[in-house]
Amino acid sequence: MSGTTADRKYVPAIVLTVALFFLWGMANNLNDILIAQFKKAFTLTDFQTSFVQQAFYMGYFLLAMPAALVTRAKGYKTAIVTGLVLYAAGALLFYPAAHYGEYLYFLAALFVIACGLAFLETSANPLMTELGDPTTAAKRLNWAQAANPVGTVAGVLIGKYFILSAIVHDEATVAAMSPAAREAFYRSEVVAVQTPYLVIGLVVLLFAVAAAVIRFPEHRAEETVGxxxxxxxxxxxxxxxxxxxxxxxxxxxxxxxxxxxxxxxxxxxxxxxxxxxxxxxxxxxxxxxxxxxxxxxxxxxxxxxxxxxxxxxxxxxxxxxxxxxxxxxxxxxxxxxxxxxxxxxxxxxxxxxxxxxxxxxxxxxxxxxxxxxxxxxxxxxxxxxxxxxxxxxxxxxxxxxxxxxxxxxxxxxxxxxxxxxxxxx
CATH class of the missing domain: 1.20.1250.20 (MFS general substrate transporter like domains)
Structure with a gap:
């Protein structure tokens, strides 16, 4: 099979894998928006806002090695579908977390998202080198990597226009509110994250379905990593x-x-x-x-x-x-x-x-x-x-x-x- 034919054979898989770079870039930098939003919504200290990144990167840390082992043992498709399902599940968990208005629930949802991203990042880089002609592997990987910063910028823009509000209330203004008005203000800030993450979760779930039916390179047994x-x-x-x-x-x-x-x-x-x-x-x-x-x-x-x-x-x-x-x-x-x-x-x-x-x-x-x-x-x-x-x-x-x-x-x-x-x- 020629290199061109091989590349065409895996075009759907290439497109989906490039999208993965975008998706995890978006998730990573939405956290920076969430830190600002949660600080206001839950009246947190700066140390308490850091729990967002602590929960997120703990998911990466704990799942990095298991994700690598699953990729080697079960193949790219299994790893990618698993990662996307976890990513979608974590994003969808923002809906009940916002309903109950508990910071801890949001942290749990972020941990689940990060667990999914560990699977995606572990598999996407090596996968791009196998989706077609080896002589064009570097070109494919560069194109995929270019989608990552686009995703990071998209994450900030989504947060800016769909989560953060332009309303500025200093501590004195908030303190002067009636208890009911203050509660309504905090509630509105918490609920602001609900719809964007619901949409993200549903979109990622569609990618998981697509990954389940798209053809990927056949799994080959490799030496166990780690x-x-x-x-x-x-x-x-x-x-x-x-x-x-x-x-x-x-x-x-x-x-x-x-x-x-x-x-x-x-x-x-x-x-x-x-x-x-x-x-x-x-x-x-x-x-x-x-x-x-x-x-x-x-x-x-x-x-x-x-x-x-x-x-x-x-x-x-x-x-x-x-x-x-x-x-x-x-x-x-x-x-x-x-x-x-x-x-x-x-x-x-x-x-x-x-x-x-x-x-x-x-x-x-x-x-x-x-x-x-x-x-x-x-x-x-x-x-x-x-x-x-x-x-x-x-x-x-x-x-x-x-x-x-x-x-x-x-x-x-x-x-x-x-x-x-x-x-x-």
Whole structure:
């Protein structure tokens, strides 16, 4: 069978898999909107709002390895259908959660969504390389990856126009309301998330049905990922361990910055509504996407470790400006940091994988589990914000980027020269 015929054979599967990149990008960045919405609806502290990301990334952390094992044992179709059903179930759970108005119920729903996304992310990247001619695999994967930032932007826009309200009520105004009016106000803010997530859940469920009937490559038995001997072996690679630690700090910085961008904007621009503050998050994601393309192009001229070091240093400086200067300047610095965050996750991943050979799968699983940093460090930032203010909390990402800088410098000295294989996040 020719390469062209093979690609045509799997066109429906390719289209659906590209859509998966969009869907998990959307889910990830809707969380940043939910943090702002729940803070107002449930009168939460910044630390309490971080439970959104803690519940979400705990789902990723706990299901990453089981998802990989299911993919290898049962094939891509089973993993994708399972992931989509869990994603849809979690989104649909927002409806009863809003009805009962309990924050804990929303956290449980987000955990279920993240469990589904763990299955989708584990299977989608390798699947794209098998959907057709191997000589066009890189092209297909690049197209799929391009859908991810589109999804992140879509998530913010959905949140801005369908969840966040343009109404600004300071604490004094809310306190002056009658008990009935105050209850109605909080209730309206909780219910605002109900319809968008109901629609998302139904759409994702349709994708699950489509995945169940679409033809995927036949399942082939492969060696078990994550076998104990493999994990013992990967711990003999110091750079992989350093990369895993670094990824923990990087993901914590990225998730923390985006989680609190709306909060930071409101704190530094008095009177700004969440609806308007979301524009700064939108700008951050656009710059992040631009940085991805620009950074990839620059890697043709600048060695990846050196470029990573430059971007990490600039990110650290910008986060420090946000933490120490504040105001409109600090807000602009925080938004601009996303431009330089863009290449860090895939570059850390690729440098950590360099030289692993047959241990690449086990090594990849280890690095991916480091995204739990998004839960831990976002919680730390929320706690610091409650104690010393949101500006001071932005010093946490500044320190995280210095860890990335140290890794980049170290990796540049020991790079084996094996071709780097980036991934998407």
């Amino acid at each position: 076998a104990p001997s493999r994990f013992v072996d990967v711990f003999r690679h110091p750079r992989l361990i350093f990369a895993t630690v670094t990824q923990f700090f990087y993901v914590g910085a990225q998730v923390g910055i985006w989680s609190y961008t709306i909060r930071y904007a409101q704190a530094n621009v008095p009177g700004m509504a969440e609806h308007d503050a979301a524009d700064y998050l939108f700008a951050s994601l656009v710059l992040f996407g631009i940085g991805r393309f620009a950074g990839t192009a620059l890697m043709g001229k600048i060695a990846p470790p050196r470029l990573l070091a430059i971007f990490a240093l600039v990110s650290a400086v910008l986060a420090a400006v946000a933490g120490l200067v504040g105001g409109q300047i600090g807000l602009y610095a925080l938004v601009l940091a996303s431009l330089f965050m863009s290449i860090q996750f895939p570059t850390i991943f690729a440098l950590g994988m360099d030289g692993l050979g047959p241990l690449r799968r086990a090594g990849a699983s280890l690095i991916i589990m480091a995204i739990i940093g998004g839960a831990v460090l976002t919680g730390l930032m929320g706690h610091i914000s409650d104690l010393a203010g949101i500006d001071t909390a932005m010093l946490v990402p500044a320190v995280c980027f210095l860890v990335v800088l140290a890794f980049a410098v170290k990796a540049g000295r020991t790079l084996s020269g094996e071709e780097l294989q980036p991934t998407i996040h």
